[in-house]
Amino acid sequence: MDIAVNRPPPVPLAPAAPARAHLRNRLQRNRSVIPGFGLTMGLTLAWLSLIVLIPLSTVFIRSAGMGWSEFLAAGFSPRAVAAYRVSFGTAFAAAFVNGVFGLLTAWVLVRYEFPGKRIVNGLVDLPFALPTAVAGIALAAIYAGNGWVGQWFEPLGIQLAYTPIGITLALIFIGLPFIVRSVEPVLEDMSAEVEEAALSLGARPWQVFTRVILPAIMPSLLTGFALAFARGVGEYGSVIFIAGNMPFKSEIAPLLIVTQLEQYDYAGATAIATVMLVASFAVLLLINLIQAWSRGRMQA
Amino acid sequence: MNTLSILRARHLLIAAALAFIALFLVLPLAAVFMAALEKGLEAYAAALVEPDALAAIRLTLLVAAISVPLNIVFGIVAAWSIAKFDFPGKSLLVTFIDLPFSVSPVVAGLIYVLMFGAQGWFGPWLAEHDIQIIFAVPGIVLATVFVTFPFVARELIPLMSEQGRDDEEAALSLGASGLQTFLRVTLPNIRWGLLYGVLLCNARAMGEFGAVSVVSGHLRGLTNTMPLHVEILYNEYNFVAAFAVASLLALLALVTLVLKSIVEWRFAYHRRSAGH
Numbered sequence: 005m006d007i008a009v010n011r012p013p014p015v016p017l018a019p020a021a022p023a024r025a026h027l028r029n030r031l032q033r034n035r036s037v038i039p040g041f042g043l044t045m046g047l048t049l050a051w052l053s054l055i056v057l058i059p060l061s062t063v064f065i066r067s068a069g070m071g072w073s074e075f076l077a078a079g080f081s082p083r084a085v086a087a088y089r090v091s092f093g094t095a096f097a098a099a100f101v102n103g104v105f106g107l108l109t110a111w112v113l114v115r116y117e118f119p120g121k122r123i124v125n126g127l128v129d130l131p132f133a134l135p136t137a138v139a140g141i142a143l144a145a146i147y148a149g150n151g152w153v154g155q156w157f158e159p160l161g162i163q164l165a166y167t168p169i170g171i172t173l174a175l176i177f178i179g180l181p182f183i184v185r186s187v188e189p190v191l192e193d194m195s196a197e198v199e200e201a202a203l204s205l206g207a208r209p210w211q212v213f214t215r216v217i218l219p220a221i222m223p224s225l226l227t228g229f230a231l232a233f234a235r236g237v238g239e240y241g242s243v244i245f246i247a248g249n250m251p252f253k254s255e256i257a258p259l260l261i262v263t264q265l266e267q268y269d270y271a272g273a274t275a276i277a278t279v280m281l282v283a284s285f286a287v288l289l290l291i292n293l294i295q296a297w298s299r300g301r302m303q304a
Numbered sequence: 305m306n307t308l309s310i311l312r313a314r315h316l317l318i319a320a321a322l323a324f325i326a327l328f329l330v331l332p333l334a335a336v337f338m339a340a341l342e343k344g345l346e347a348y349a350a351a352l353v354e355p356d357a358l359a360a361i362r363l364t365l366l367v368a369a370i371s372v373p374l375n376i377v378f379g380i381v382a383a384w385s386i387a388k389f390d391f392p393g394k395s396l397l398v399t400f401i402d403l404p405f406s407v408s409p410v411v412a413g414l415i416y417v418l419m420f421g422a423q424g425w426f427g428p429w430l431a432e433h434d435i436q437i438i439f440a441v442p443g444i445v446l447a448t449v450f451v452t453f454p455f456v457a458r459e460l461i462p463l464m465s466e467q468g469r470d471d472e473e474a475a476l477s478l479g480a481s482g483l484q485t486f487l488r489v490t491l492p493n494i495r496w497g498l499l500y501g502v503l504l505c506n507a508r509a510m511g512e513f514g515a516v517s518v519v520s521g522h523l524r525g526l527t528n529t530m531p532l533h534v535e536i537l538y539n540e541y542n543f544v545a546a547f548a549v550a551s552l553l554a555l556l557a558l559v560t561l562v563l564k565s566i567v568e569w570r571f572a573y574h575r576r577s578a579g580h
Contacts, residue, residue, distance in 0.1 A: 038472050039482040044385035048397075051378050055449055056403055062418040062425065063411070105324045112321040116314060124322065126565040130329050132504065133557035133564075135511025136409075137531040138550040141538050142332035145339055145547075152331065177328055209313065238408025241513035241531070245538065258410035262518060265414065270423055277411045284406040288399070 060281070067278040070271060079275030087257040088279070094168050094256075095236030098175030099183075099229050106183025106232075107225060113184070114191040128184050131177055136241025143174050144245040166248030171256065174242045179232030186228030190221050223298030227291055234287040238280065336554045339547035351537075351545035352552070359525040360533035360549070363441070367516075367529060368509040371448040375505050376498070379456025384490075387464035388472065398461060404453040412450045413518025416443055439521030444529065447515035452505045459501030460494055467493055496571045500564060507560040511553055 067075055078084075112118075113125055131139065147154045147164040154164050164170050194217070202212045218225075240258040248254035257280055264272040341348055351357060382401060386394060404412065418424050420437040430437060437443045471493065475485040491498075513531040520527045528536065530549055537546035 037476050038388050038469055038485075039476075041385060041389045044381045045389075045391075048378070048382040048385050052382075052397075052400060055446070055453060056400065059415040059419050059450070060403070060407070062415050066418060105321070108317065109321045109325065112318050116318055118318050122565065122569070124325055126561050127325060127329050129561055129564065130333065130557065133507045133511075133560045134333070135507075135513060135531050135550075135553045135557070137513040137534050138336060138511070138553045138557075139332060140513075141534065141546060141550060142335045142339075145335050145543075146331055152335065153327075177332065180328065234406050238406075238411070240408065240410050240517075258408050258514065261408075261410050261414060265417065265518065268423075270418070273414055274418065277408075277414050280408055280411060284408070288403075288406050292399075 063274055063277050063281060066270075066274045070275065074271065075275050075278075078269075078272045079279050081272075083251055083255075084257070084260060084272075084276055084279075086252040087255050087260045087276075090168060090171065090253075090255060091237050091257040092283075094171040094175055095233050095239075097172045098179050098236050099233040101172075101176050102179045102183045102232050103225060103229050106180055106228065107187055107221075109180070110184045110187040110191055114188060115196065129181050131179075131181050136178070136239070137245075139177055139242040140174065140245035143177060143242065144170075147173055147246060165246050166254065168254055170246040170248070171243050171254065174246050175232075175236040175239060178239055178242055179236055182232040182235065183225070183228035186224045186231065187221055190224040194220055223294055223301070226294050230287050230291045230294065234284050237287075238284065333554060333558075336547055336550050339543060340551040342547075343544045347544050348548045348551075351548035354545070356525050356528065357533060357545070357549055360528045360530045361552070363444075363528065364510050364530040366441070367444055367448050368506055370445050371452055371509050372502060372506050374449055375452050375456050376502060378453075379460055379501060380498070382457045383460035383464050383494075384486075386461050387467075388469050398458075401457050401461075402454050404450050409451055409512065409514025410518055412515035413447050416446050416450075416519050420446075438519050439523070440527060443519035444516050444527065447519045448509050448512055451512050451515050452508050455505035455508065456498065456501035459497050459504075463494055463497040464490070496567050500567050503560050503564050503567075507557060510556060 067079075070078070109124075109128065113121065113128075144151075144165055146152050147170055149155065149158045149163065149165070151165070157164055162169075164173065198216060199212050202216050203209070207215070238258060240256075240262075243256055244259055247256060247259070249259055257276060261273045261276050261280075264270075264276070386397060417438055420426050420430060420443065422431065422438075424438075437446070471489050472485050475489045476482070480488070510529075511531055512529075513535070516529055517532060517535070520529070520532055522528060522532060522536065524536065530553055534546050534550045534553070537543075537549065
C-alpha cells in the first residue's frame with residue numbers, strides 16, 4: 005500500500021500543531037481528488053425528496069391522521085379485502101407460471117443455438133417497451149369469447165377474458181422479462197461442464213436439473229419471481245381492459261383506488277394505497293434478503 | 305442417455321419456449337396491427353389525423369420532451385455522486401432511487417393528487433394563485449417523472465461503479481478541469497449505458513397509463529395522452545381507431561427494442577441489473 009510505504013517515521017515529541025497539520029495532509033491525500041461531491045449529492049437528495057420521498061410520505065401522513073378504526077374500516081373493508089385477494093392471487097399465479105416458462109426461455113436462450121435466436125431475445129423485453137394500455141386492449145381482444153384464443157375455450161364453457169383467468173394471463177405477459185433477465189446471467193456464468201460431468205457420472209437429466217442446476221439458480225429465480233409478483237400486484241393498464249372489473253370477483257386493488265378517487269373518497273383510496281405500499285416494501289425487503297442470502301452462500 | 309435422445313429433448317425444449325413466446329408475446333403484437341387495419345388503410349389513417357388524436361400525440365411528445373431530459377440530468381448527477389465517492393448509507397440511497405419501480409402506477413398518481421389536488425396539501429394555496437397542476441399538463445409531467453425516475457440512474461450507477469475513478473483521476477492530475485473531465489472522459493465511457501437508459505425511459509414516458517390516468521382528468525384534446533386516448537376510443541367501442549393509435553405506440557416499442565438490441569450487439573453493452 006502506498007500510504008503505508010510513504011508513512012513518515014513517528015515523531016513522538018513533536019509539538020501538537022505540526023502534528024495536526026500533518027494529519028490533515030494525510031486525510032486530504034486519502035480523499036478522492038474528483039470534484040463535485042457536495043454539488044451532485046445535494047442535487048440528488050433534493051430531487052429525490054421533491055419527486056419521490058415527500059410525495060410518497062403524503063400517503064402515510066394522511067393514513068396516520070385517520071385514526072386506527074377509520075383506517076381499518078377503509079383499508080380492510082370486505083370489498084378491499086376481496087380486491088387484495090384478486091390482486092395478490094393472480095399476481096402469484098402469474099409469477100409462478102412465469103417461473104416455469106421464464107426459466108425455460110432463459111435456458112433455451114443461453115444454452116442452445118437456433119435460427120431467430122436474436123429476435124426472440126429482443127422480443128423478451130417487449131412487455132417492458134409496450135405501453136400497458138396497448139397490451140391491455142390487445143390481450144382483451146385475443147382472449148375474448150370471439151378472439152383468436154378465446155374462441156377455442158368458449159365452446160368448452162371456459163371464459164378467459166373478464167375473469168381472474170384473464171387477469172392472470174395479462175400478468176403473465178407483464179412479468180415474463182423479470183424472470184428471464186434475472187436468471188439469464190446466472191445461467192451464463194454456469195459452465196455446461198458441470199452438467200456434462202454429472203450426466204457422464206450416470207445422473208439422470210431430471211436429477212441434474214434438481215440437484216445441480218436448480219440450487220445454483222434458485223436465488224436469481226426467487227428474485228425474478230418477487231419482482232414479477234410485485235409488478236403484478238400494482239399493475240393497472242394491462243389488466244383493467246381484460247379484468248371485467250366486477251367488485252368482489254374481478255376487481256383489482258389499483259382499480260378500487262381509482263374508483264374511490266372518482267367518488268372523491270380520498271380516505272378510502274389512501275388507506276388502500278397504504279396497504280399496497282407496505283406490501284410492496286415488504287417484497288422489496290424480501291428481494292434484498294434473498295440477495296444477501298445468495299451472496300453469503302456464494303462466499304461459503 | 306444417448307445422443308439422439310439428448311438432441312430430441314433439446315428440440316422439445318426449444319419448441320416449447322418458442323411456442324410460449326409466440327402465444328404470449330407475438331400474438332398480442334400481431335393483434336394490435338390486425339385490428340388497426342381491419343377496416344382498411346383509409347380508416348386507419350383517418351383515426352390518426354383526427355384532431356383529438358393529433359392533440360394526444362402532441363401532448364405525449366411534449367411530456368416525454370420534458371421528463372426524459374430531467375431524468376437524464378438527474379441520472380448522471382446521482383450516478384456521479386454514488387459511483388465516484390464513498391459515503392455511509394450508499395445502498396439505502398440506491399434503494400430509495402429504485403423505489404418508484406415498486407410503487408403501483410395508480411399510487412404514483414394518487415400521491416400527487418394528495419399533494420396538489422383540490423383537497424391536497426397545497427390545494428387551497430394553488431387555487432388561490434390560480435395554478436392548476438392536477439387535471440392539467442404539470443400533473444401529467446410530474447407523474448411521468450416519478451414513474452421513469454430510476455431508469456437512467458439505475459443503468460449508470462453499476463456501470464460507473466465498475467469503471468472506477470482511475471480515468472477521471474488521471475485526467476484531473478494532468479490538469480483537466482472537473483467539467484472537461486466529465487465531458488471528455490466520463491461521458492464517452494458511459495455513452496452506451498446512457499443511451500440504453502434513455503431508450504427505456506422514453507418508452508415508459510410515452511406509454512405510461514396508470515399514473516397519468518389518475519392525474520389527467522381525461523379532457524379530450526387537452527389532457528389526453530396517447531395511451532389515455534386509446535382507452536377512451538376503446539371504451540366507446542371505436543376499436544379500429546383505438547387500435548390505430550395503439551399501433552403507433554406498438555411501433556414505438558418495436559423501434560425501442562431494435563435500438564436496444566443494436567446497443568447490445570454492436571457495442572457489446574451488457575446490462576448489469578435485471579428487471580425493473
